[in-house]
Amino acid sequence: MRTIPSSELIINEDGSIFHLHLKPEQLADKIILVGDPGRVTSIATLLDSKECEVQNREFHSVTGIYKGKRLTIVSHGIGCDNIDIVLNELDALANIDFTTRTVRPEFRQLTLVRIGTSGGLQPFVPVGTFVAAEKSIGFDGVIFFYQDNSKVRDNEMEVELIRQLEWKLAGLWPYVVSSDKTLLEQIAHTDMVWGMTIAANGFYGPQGRFLRLPLTDPELNKKIESFQYKDKRITNFEMESSALAGLSSLLGHKALTVCCIIAGRLDLSVDVEYKDRVMELVELVLNRV
Structure with missing residues (x-):
């Protein structure tokens, strides 16, 4: 089993992923993607409760509950290059064990709506x-x-x-x-x-x-x-x-x-x-x- 090098999967000192600053336990299975970090704030006002909020550069994330559904709202900024960052990091949060740096044996599928x-x-x-x-x-x-x-x-x-x-x-x-x-x-x-x-x-x-x-x-x-x-x-x-x-x-x-x-x-x-x-x-x- 491949161990992913630290230069390939960069994990911050607090255990969060490099760009998004999210930790694996903070990610919901249902994800709303928007370009504008400010729109994350607007959408978060519709949530019944808020679990966490983190921001780094243009990447602003909120996880919370909307009508019984756990959602993560993430801003990705502008362009497909940013989507490359966001998609790979969201998948890593869901499907890579940060302790062993190996792919988890059970696949976790995400639902993403931009x-x-x-x-x-x-x-x-x-x-x-x-x-x-x-x-x-x-x-x-x-x-x-x-x-x-x-x-x-x-x-x-x-x-x-x-x-x-x-x-x-x-x-x-x-x-x-x-x-x-x-x-x-x-x-x-x-x-x-x-x-x-x-x-x-x-x-x-x-x-x-x-x-x-x-x-x-x-x-x-x-x-x-x-x-x-x-x-x-x-x-x-x-x-x-x-x-x-x-x-x-x-x-x-x-x-x-x-x-x-x-x-x-x-x-x-x-x-x-x-x-x-x-x-x-x-x-x-x-x-x-």
Whole structure:
């Protein structure tokens, strides 16, 4: 049995994991992920009781009880690189013995729902719409650093993306991972759009925003908007869903990203007063998870 070196699994002096500062006993099986550390504070006000609260950098975590369910709420900051940190550390808390530095013999499966904000790419997902990522399209590349990634990827759809988008970004291959079907049905029901969500590896150029730096493919967003695969269209942009879906699938956990559309990329609309609508989505998820 492999003993994981201290340089691979860094444990703080208090027994907590390096970035999140959580201890194994502080982690619930049901986890709510959000980008903004401040949103953890807002969601925590909905809990019936609070067990613990820790914060380090952008990683803010609260564990408590909501209507009889033990939940951990964690902020991950922005981007798929942060998801790589958070997913690996959450899995370590659940499935590695910190004393022996060995993988526990019994696997503990986590349920992870990321609640975020997003830009809509179709007329049927206007500002205010809730979108659940049935499929996540990654422009980030994180999953390719892990062995056997092809087992969780939709290779057929990836080829279609390259073809229909007339892909011009050399050295970058978009990948596709499906969310957990049972979790999708449990959370999304019929009152959320079941979408195809792109996780971009940036907010500006990677999402087609042009300020001063010209884009490699100025027509990419138009091609994304017209893309069609098995009667479905790409619905929205965000920045974390693909790494969440991909790493969770590889690790054996159930994961889903749900987003509130706060910007319409087609009609150039934006809702800067979106926080109340996001909290409506939060309560839906908390009641269904």
